[in-house]
Amino acid sequence: MRKTLTTVLAGVLVATSLTAWPSAAVAADPPATRSFHTEGNPVLGDGSYYSADAAPLSVDGTLYVYGGHDEAAEQQGGFEMHDYGVLTTADPASGDWDLYADNLDPDEVFDWATGDGAYAGHVTRGADGKFYWYAPVQWENTAVPNRMAIGVAVSDGPLGPWTDAVGEPLLTWTDVFGTSTTGQEVIDPHVFTDADGRVYLYWGSWGVARVVGLEPTMTATTGAISTIPGLTGFFEAPWVFEREGTYYLAYDWKQGGSECTPSNYQACIAYATAPSAMGPWTYQGIILGGTSATTVHPSIVEHEGRWWITYHTKDAVNGGHFRRSIAIDEVQWDGDRILPVVPTRADDPAFRLTSNVALEATAAASFTEQPPMTLRSINDGFRATTALLPPDQWGNYRGTTSSNATDWLQYTWDAPVRTGSVGIELHRDGNWIRPPASWVVEYRDEAGDWQPVQGATYPTATDEWHTVTFTPVTTTALRATFRGQDEGAYVHSVAVSEWEVYAVQADTLPDVDVATPVGTAPVLPEAVRVGDLWTPVNWRPVDPAQYAAEGTFTVEGRALGQSAGYLTATVHVGGTVDPGGDDTTAPTVTVATSGTSGEDGWFSSPVTVRVAAADDTSYRTVIETRVGDGAWTATPDARFVDVPVSAQGESTVTGRATDAAGNVSTPVSRTVKVDTAAPTVTATLDAATRAVTVGGADALSGLAALEYRFDGTGDWLVVEPGAIVPAPDMLPHELVVRARDLAGNTASTTVSVPLGDGAQLQGNVAPYATPTTSFTSGWESVNGLVDGTNAWGEDDASKYGASWGTWDRVGEQWAQLTWDFDVTVDRGGVWWYQNVPDAQNEGLIAPRSWVLQYLDGATWHDVTLTSGEYGRNSEGFEPVEFAPVTTRALRIVAQSWGAAAGQGSVGIREWQVGAAEADGVVTPVAPTFQAAPTCDGSATVTIPDVEGVLYAIDGQDVTGTTQVAADATVVVTARAADGFQLSDGAVTEWEHTFVAPECPDVVVTPQAPVFTAPACTGDGSLAVPTVEGVAYTVAGAAAEGIVPVPLGGTVTVTARPLDGFAFPAGPQVASWAFRADAPDCAPSxxxxxxxxxxxxxxxxxxxxxxxxxxxxxxxxxxxxxxxxxxxxxxxxxxxxxxxxxxxxxxxxxxxxxxxxxxxxxxxxxxxxxxxxxxxxxxxxxxx
Missing domain, CATH: 2.60.40.2700 (Immunoglobulin-like)
Structure with missing residues (x-):
C-alpha cells in the first residue's frame, strides 16, 4: 500500500468526542455567507442553496455540518457539484443556523483535480489539532476506468482556509483495483479515530464497503485495504462512531422491490454494530425509511449531550433528485439500540391546504413494474416534467413481447369525495414506454359500479402537465385505465409520474364543539359533515396544559381537499355539548369491486370486493361480511372491509352494517366472476398456399373475439374460428392472430408467411430478418436494430423506435441479421447510437471502426464497398453500397470507441439493408386499409411505393393515401408499368369493406371562449363564441357575447351539442374555467x-x-x-x-x-x- 507521507507524530491524541483537543489556537472563523432561522426540515428549504451528503462535526459547542453543493438546473438530469459548504449551529433544536457557502473549492485547493464531481466528503480533527477534509473529487488522470479519487485538505480551523495536505490524491482507482477495469467508484469517505489512537478510512459505493488504516499524520494510508462483510443491503456511504464500547456503522441500505425501497433507485438508513472498529459487523436493521431523495447519506453524531442523525431530501422549494437539501432529526436510544427515526418536516404535509385529495388516497394498480418504478410515486406530491428517475413514476413494462393491452390505476378514499377534475403527467422513455393510445377516467357510483365520467377529453402528450375536467361526481374511488399502443403482436407500455384529483370546494366549513373532563385529552372527530359528505380532518396537536383546567380553547384542523382555510374546533374543558337527537336510521351498505374487468361481469384478475357503510350519524360502524354461505365475519369501527376473491368462476359476497345506535342495514350482495386463464389461439400455415387457418377457444368465460392483422399495421379484422386467412401478396409477412375472452384475457400467436415463389424483394429487407448480437444491455432491445418505420435513408429520429446498445462492454461487438430465405442485397445504412461526445469517453459512442460482412455457407467475408465509407454518423444513417451478394446473413463487426469498461460502447439506433434491384421483375405489395377514426372522418387506403407497379382503385390510378367513404367497399388492383413484368404468382387484387363508426347527423366542434385578463382596475371578461349546433352555459344559464369574470373569481363555461348535433367521437361535454387573478400593478x-x-x-x-x-x-x-x-x-x-x-x-x-x-x-x-x-x-x- 502506497504511503504518501511517512512522518508519524510522536505523541498521538485521540480524536473522538470524549477526548480533549490540543490546546493550539483554532483559526478564526470567516464571516458567514448568511444567517437564517428554520422551523424544521429541510434545514435550508427556501430553494436558495441546495446541499447534500451531510457530514457533521461537533467542536467547542458548535455543530459544523459539511455538505456538497448541488448546483444542477431545475430540469437537469444529473449531478452538478463543484464545491462544498458548511452549515453551523449551536443547537439544532433552536432552528438558528449560519451558512458558509463555497467553503472548500476543490478546483482551487487541489492542483490534480478537475473541479468536477465534488461528492460526499468528511471533516475530522487530527491528533495535531488541525482539521482534515477528505473530499472525493474528479482526478485529471483520464487513463483510469473511473476518475473519482479522495483528496485531503487541511486547515487550522473548522472553516478553513483549506490547503492541499498531500499534493496528490490520497486514494485512487489504481490504489484499490490496480489495473482492473471493474470495480466501484472511490467515493463517500469517512474517517474514524479510535480510543487507542488508531485512525481508519472507510468508503464505499455500489454495494461494497471498504476500510484501510491511516497514519497519525492523517495524510497517508497504512496496511491492506479490506472489504467489510456483514452489512446487509449496503449500497454506499458508511459512517462509523462509537458509543459506550459499541461500534456503530450507519449506511445507505437498498434492496430493490422491498417495502422500504420498492425501487432500486431509493435508499433507507440502516446500521450494524461491532465490538471493534474493524468488525465483525452485525446487521441491526433499518432506522429511517426512504426519504423523497434517491439516496440519504446518513451520519450520526453526538453534540452537547444529544444525538442527531442527518440525511438529505428533495423537499426544498423547487428541489429534486439533483437539487437536494440537508435534514436533521434527534436520535433516541433503547440501551445500545438506535430507535427508528421518523423524518420531520417544517411544512407538515398533513396540514397543507390543498384541493388535491389524491395525496391521502390509497393507490392500487392492475400491475406495476416494481422495481425500478413505484406505485406510491403517483400521489407523492412531486410534480416535475423532466429530470425524473424511475421511482418518480408508475409503469406497466412487462417486456417488449407483452400483449397486455390495458392497465389501470385506482384511488380509493375512506369517505366519499366530490371531484370534477384531475391532473396527470404521462411519461415516455427512449425504449418501450410510449404515450397511451387512449385512456379514460371512471368513478365508482353509489351502487358500487364503475361508470365513465362525463365531459372529459383525454390528452396523451408526455412530459407535460394535463388538467382534465368533467361533470362533478361523488365517489369513494376513481380509476384511470390506459390502453397501450400496438406494435405488431405486442403492446407498448405506459407510465405516469403523478396523478392528482381535485375536490370541489365547499361554500363553508362547519364549526366543531367538543367537551372533555379536566385533565383528559379531548377526542376530536376524525371526520366532520361538510354539506352532505363526511370529510376526514387532521387536527393540530393539543398541549396538555390547555385541558389542565376548566375553560375553553380552540384547535385548528385541515379538512381533506378543502384549500380555502382551516376549520376550528372549540373544546370545552369541564363542560358539556348537546349530543343531538335519537338516531333511528340504519346505515347504507354498498358492495363494490376492484380488479381488471372485462365483459358480462367477468374479471381477468383476482378481485377485491369492498363492503362499505355510510351513516348520517356514525362515521364508523360494525361491518359484517361473508362469502357464499359461509359464516359472518364482523369488523368493528370500520368504514369499509375489503374481501379478496381469487376463486375461479362465480362467488357471492354479502355485507351488512350496524351503527352506534344499534340500527342494522339490509344485507347487500354482489356476484363476482373470475377467469384469470388466457384463451387458446392457433394459427397453422399451409406452406403450399401460404394461407393460415386460425382458431381460438376459452374454457371458462368464453371467447369474445378472434382477430388478425399483418405486420402490425392496418385494422384488426374479426374472423371466426376455423377461418382461412390468405396471404395479402407474394412478399414475406408476419401474421398476428389474437384471441380475447369475455374476462379480457388475451393470447396471441405469430406466423411468418414465407416469400412466395418467384417474388422479387424490394427496398429495406432488414425487417424480414431475425437480429442477434454479441451482447445487449438489459434495458436495450435486440429488435431495436430493425423496428423503425423510417423510409429508406430517412434521417427522422422519431421513427427509429427502440435501440440496441452494449454498455458497458468494450472491444469487438457484432450485430447480425439472419433471413429464412436467400436475399440478394447491395446497399445498407446504419444509424449509430451515441449519447455523449467522443471526448467524454463514457456511455454509447459510435465505434472507432467497423466492417460489414456476409455469410457464404459457413464462412464470413467482407463485402466489397462500391460507394460510401465505414463512417461514424450518429445524426442519421451512414450509407454504404457494395457489390451484390446473395446470402442468408449479414453482420456488422465493430470495434468500440472505449478501451476500458464503460468508456464508450457500441450501439445502433436502426439498420437498413437494401435489396438489389432486379432487371424489370417486380412484386406488388399489398395496400393498407384504415377505418375512419372519427364520426366525421374518412376511411383511407394507403398505396405502397413500389417501383414498376401501378395501382388503381375501382379502375382509377392512385398513389399515396386516398380517402374513401367511411362505409365504402373498394377494390384495389395492381399491374406492371411499362418496361416491367410481375413476378410469377403475384397477388394483383385486394377487396376491402370498411365498417363506418356510428355517427350523428351533424358533427360540430366547440370553440373555446376567449379570455381577457383584468387590468390594474376592473374585472376580467370572456367572449363566448357562436357555433352552430353548440349551446354554451354559465352556472346553468345560457351564455352568449361578453361575460364578466369578477376580479379574484372563477367562471366556468360549459358547451354541449344541441339536438341533432354531436361533438367528435369522445365526451359530449366540454368545459373551460377562467380565473381573473388580480394583476401585480406595482412598479418593477x-x-x-x-x-x-x-x-x-x-x-x-x-x-x-x-x-x-x-x-x-x-x-x-x-x-x-x-x-x-x-x-x-x-x-x-x-x-x-x-x-x-x-x-x-x-x-x-x-x-x-x-x-x-x-x-x-x-x-x-x-x-x-x-x-x-x-x-x-x-x-x-x-x-
Missing amino acids: QAVVPGTVKVTGDARVGKTVRATTSGWQPRDVRLAYAWFADGVRLDGVTGERFTVPATLEGASLTVRVTGFGAGLVTASATSEPVGPVKPERGSRWPWD
Whole structure:
C-alpha cells in the first residue's frame, strides 16, 4: 500500500468526542455567507442553496455540518457539484443556523483535480489539532476506468482556509483495483479515530464497503485495504462512531422491490454494530425509511449531550433528485439500540391546504413494474416534467413481447369525495414506454359500479402537465385505465409520474364543539359533515396544559381537499355539548369491486370486493361480511372491509352494517366472476398456399373475439374460428392472430408467411430478418436494430423506435441479421447510437471502426464497398453500397470507441439493408386499409411505393393515401408499368369493406371562449363564441357575447351539442374555467449590479469561475455569458467552465446579468484575465 507521507507524530491524541483537543489556537472563523432561522426540515428549504451528503462535526459547542453543493438546473438530469459548504449551529433544536457557502473549492485547493464531481466528503480533527477534509473529487488522470479519487485538505480551523495536505490524491482507482477495469467508484469517505489512537478510512459505493488504516499524520494510508462483510443491503456511504464500547456503522441500505425501497433507485438508513472498529459487523436493521431523495447519506453524531442523525431530501422549494437539501432529526436510544427515526418536516404535509385529495388516497394498480418504478410515486406530491428517475413514476413494462393491452390505476378514499377534475403527467422513455393510445377516467357510483365520467377529453402528450375536467361526481374511488399502443403482436407500455384529483370546494366549513373532563385529552372527530359528505380532518396537536383546567380553547384542523382555510374546533374543558337527537336510521351498505374487468361481469384478475357503510350519524360502524354461505365475519369501527376473491368462476359476497345506535342495514350482495386463464389461439400455415387457418377457444368465460392483422399495421379484422386467412401478396409477412375472452384475457400467436415463389424483394429487407448480437444491455432491445418505420435513408429520429446498445462492454461487438430465405442485397445504412461526445469517453459512442460482412455457407467475408465509407454518423444513417451478394446473413463487426469498461460502447439506433434491384421483375405489395377514426372522418387506403407497379382503385390510378367513404367497399388492383413484368404468382387484387363508426347527423366542434385578463382596475371578461349546433352555459344559464369574470373569481363555461348535433367521437361535454387573478400593478424593481470577477487558474484544462457579490435584491437570479478576446463563447453559460485548448493565449471576461420575476434586468462585466496559459508541463514561448 502506497504511503504518501511517512512522518508519524510522536505523541498521538485521540480524536473522538470524549477526548480533549490540543490546546493550539483554532483559526478564526470567516464571516458567514448568511444567517437564517428554520422551523424544521429541510434545514435550508427556501430553494436558495441546495446541499447534500451531510457530514457533521461537533467542536467547542458548535455543530459544523459539511455538505456538497448541488448546483444542477431545475430540469437537469444529473449531478452538478463543484464545491462544498458548511452549515453551523449551536443547537439544532433552536432552528438558528449560519451558512458558509463555497467553503472548500476543490478546483482551487487541489492542483490534480478537475473541479468536477465534488461528492460526499468528511471533516475530522487530527491528533495535531488541525482539521482534515477528505473530499472525493474528479482526478485529471483520464487513463483510469473511473476518475473519482479522495483528496485531503487541511486547515487550522473548522472553516478553513483549506490547503492541499498531500499534493496528490490520497486514494485512487489504481490504489484499490490496480489495473482492473471493474470495480466501484472511490467515493463517500469517512474517517474514524479510535480510543487507542488508531485512525481508519472507510468508503464505499455500489454495494461494497471498504476500510484501510491511516497514519497519525492523517495524510497517508497504512496496511491492506479490506472489504467489510456483514452489512446487509449496503449500497454506499458508511459512517462509523462509537458509543459506550459499541461500534456503530450507519449506511445507505437498498434492496430493490422491498417495502422500504420498492425501487432500486431509493435508499433507507440502516446500521450494524461491532465490538471493534474493524468488525465483525452485525446487521441491526433499518432506522429511517426512504426519504423523497434517491439516496440519504446518513451520519450520526453526538453534540452537547444529544444525538442527531442527518440525511438529505428533495423537499426544498423547487428541489429534486439533483437539487437536494440537508435534514436533521434527534436520535433516541433503547440501551445500545438506535430507535427508528421518523423524518420531520417544517411544512407538515398533513396540514397543507390543498384541493388535491389524491395525496391521502390509497393507490392500487392492475400491475406495476416494481422495481425500478413505484406505485406510491403517483400521489407523492412531486410534480416535475423532466429530470425524473424511475421511482418518480408508475409503469406497466412487462417486456417488449407483452400483449397486455390495458392497465389501470385506482384511488380509493375512506369517505366519499366530490371531484370534477384531475391532473396527470404521462411519461415516455427512449425504449418501450410510449404515450397511451387512449385512456379514460371512471368513478365508482353509489351502487358500487364503475361508470365513465362525463365531459372529459383525454390528452396523451408526455412530459407535460394535463388538467382534465368533467361533470362533478361523488365517489369513494376513481380509476384511470390506459390502453397501450400496438406494435405488431405486442403492446407498448405506459407510465405516469403523478396523478392528482381535485375536490370541489365547499361554500363553508362547519364549526366543531367538543367537551372533555379536566385533565383528559379531548377526542376530536376524525371526520366532520361538510354539506352532505363526511370529510376526514387532521387536527393540530393539543398541549396538555390547555385541558389542565376548566375553560375553553380552540384547535385548528385541515379538512381533506378543502384549500380555502382551516376549520376550528372549540373544546370545552369541564363542560358539556348537546349530543343531538335519537338516531333511528340504519346505515347504507354498498358492495363494490376492484380488479381488471372485462365483459358480462367477468374479471381477468383476482378481485377485491369492498363492503362499505355510510351513516348520517356514525362515521364508523360494525361491518359484517361473508362469502357464499359461509359464516359472518364482523369488523368493528370500520368504514369499509375489503374481501379478496381469487376463486375461479362465480362467488357471492354479502355485507351488512350496524351503527352506534344499534340500527342494522339490509344485507347487500354482489356476484363476482373470475377467469384469470388466457384463451387458446392457433394459427397453422399451409406452406403450399401460404394461407393460415386460425382458431381460438376459452374454457371458462368464453371467447369474445378472434382477430388478425399483418405486420402490425392496418385494422384488426374479426374472423371466426376455423377461418382461412390468405396471404395479402407474394412478399414475406408476419401474421398476428389474437384471441380475447369475455374476462379480457388475451393470447396471441405469430406466423411468418414465407416469400412466395418467384417474388422479387424490394427496398429495406432488414425487417424480414431475425437480429442477434454479441451482447445487449438489459434495458436495450435486440429488435431495436430493425423496428423503425423510417423510409429508406430517412434521417427522422422519431421513427427509429427502440435501440440496441452494449454498455458497458468494450472491444469487438457484432450485430447480425439472419433471413429464412436467400436475399440478394447491395446497399445498407446504419444509424449509430451515441449519447455523449467522443471526448467524454463514457456511455454509447459510435465505434472507432467497423466492417460489414456476409455469410457464404459457413464462412464470413467482407463485402466489397462500391460507394460510401465505414463512417461514424450518429445524426442519421451512414450509407454504404457494395457489390451484390446473395446470402442468408449479414453482420456488422465493430470495434468500440472505449478501451476500458464503460468508456464508450457500441450501439445502433436502426439498420437498413437494401435489396438489389432486379432487371424489370417486380412484386406488388399489398395496400393498407384504415377505418375512419372519427364520426366525421374518412376511411383511407394507403398505396405502397413500389417501383414498376401501378395501382388503381375501382379502375382509377392512385398513389399515396386516398380517402374513401367511411362505409365504402373498394377494390384495389395492381399491374406492371411499362418496361416491367410481375413476378410469377403475384397477388394483383385486394377487396376491402370498411365498417363506418356510428355517427350523428351533424358533427360540430366547440370553440373555446376567449379570455381577457383584468387590468390594474376592473374585472376580467370572456367572449363566448357562436357555433352552430353548440349551446354554451354559465352556472346553468345560457351564455352568449361578453361575460364578466369578477376580479379574484372563477367562471366556468360549459358547451354541449344541441339536438341533432354531436361533438367528435369522445365526451359530449366540454368545459373551460377562467380565473381573473388580480394583476401585480406595482412598479418593477430594478436589479442593482454588484461586483463580478473571474477567479481560478486561467490555464488550459483548468476551471475558471465567475465570482459575484453585492447584487440586489437578495433573490435576484444570475445568468452568465463568457467571452474570449471579446467574442462570445457559444454554449458557455454557466457560473464556471473548463478552459479548452482552443483558447490558449486568449483573454477571458464574463458578463453577468441579474434577472427575476418582476425585476428590471441589469448587467456587469468583469475585468479581463489572461492570457490563457497552456497545460501544465508546457512552456510559454515568451517566458
